[in-house]
Amino acid sequence: ETGVTQSPTHLIKTRGQQVTLRCSSQSGHNTVSWYQQALGQGPQFIFQYYREEENGRGNFPPRFSGLQFPNYSSELNVNALELDDSALYLCASSPRPAGGAQWKTQYFGPGTRLLVL
Amino acid sequence: AQTVTQSQPEMSVQEAETVTLSCTYDTSENNYYLFWYKQPPSRQMILVIRQEAYKQQNATENRFSVNFQKAAKSFSLKISDSQLGDTAMYFCAFMKPLTSGGATNKLIFGTGTLLAVQP
Numbered sequence: 099e100t101g102v103t104q105s106p107t108h109l110i111k112t113r114g115q116q117v118t119l120r121c122s123s124q125s126g127h128n129t130v131s132w133y134q135q136a137l138g139q140g141p142q143f144i145f146q147y148y149r150e151e152e153n154g155r156g157n158f159p160p161r162f163s164g165l166q167f168p169n170y171s172s173e174l175n176v177n178a179l180e181l182d183d184s185a186l187y188l189c190a191s192s193p194r195p196a197g198g199a200q201w202k203t204q205y206f207g208p209g210t211r212l213l214v215l
Numbered sequence: 216a217q218t219v220t221q222s223q224p225e226m227s228v229q230e231a232e233t234v235t236l237s238c239t240y241d242t243s244e245n246n247y248y249l250f251w252y253k254q255p256p257s258r259q260m261i262l263v264i265r266q267e268a269y270k271q272q273n274a275t276e277n278r279f280s281v282n283f284q285k286a287a288k289s290f291s292l293k294i295s296d297s298q299l300g301d302t303a304m305y306f307c308a309f310m311k312p313l314t315s316g317g318a319t320n321k322l323i324f325g326t327g328t329l330l331a332v333q334p
Contacts, residue, residue, distance in 0.1 A: 131320075
């Protein structure tokens with residue numbers, strides 16, 4: 099069973115540029131969540147995708163957007179990069195709760211370290 | 216809104232000793248889920264243990280156990296027989312049930328406790 103993978107591992111961009119980060123979910127997982135982890139902080143929820151649609155969003159501006167593909171992989175896009183966007187971006191996949199279940203464990207990828215200069 | 220507080224930024228323990236990491240949270244929900252995740256220097260966040268709020272029995276996973284005090288909104292992690300490989304950042308996290316508004320199983324994390332296991 100393949101775990102959650104993310105690419106690239108590291109990325110350096112300059113202010114104002116755009117970036118795309120990629121995530122492949124664990125086999126059988128149809129839900130993908132994205133988190134931003136600033137240095138020395140806990141991860142903050144950006145948004146979640148289920149069945150190719152955004153299914154909940156945290157307190158992030160619209161320049162943070164995403165996609166989910168039919169194979170459940172996902173992209174995080176950030177436009178007009180700012181210095182404060184420098185962080186570790188984590189992707190987590192989970193199966194959708196079913197049969198009355200109210201939650202499923204999220205499994206995290208290794209993250210993409212983004213540095214904005 | 217839910218919040219998670221970890222008041223110990225750093226802790227240190229000798230190998231083979233026991234250490235307890237603290238976590239408190241604030242919520243008006245009656246049913247929810249609590250997690251401890253471990254993030255080693257390699258960055259990959261790994262689930263350590265989970266607790267469902269409606270279960271009174273404290274969860275245990277090998278050397279890891281929790282002390283869940285629902286009334287006090289406290290969820291501490293005890294690591295027994297500490298090993299060098301336990302050195303990592305530990306995050307406490309909260310999750311609401313899927314049907315509890317928002318339809319999103321998002322995790323709300325604390326700021327973490329950096330645990331160093333000394334040889």
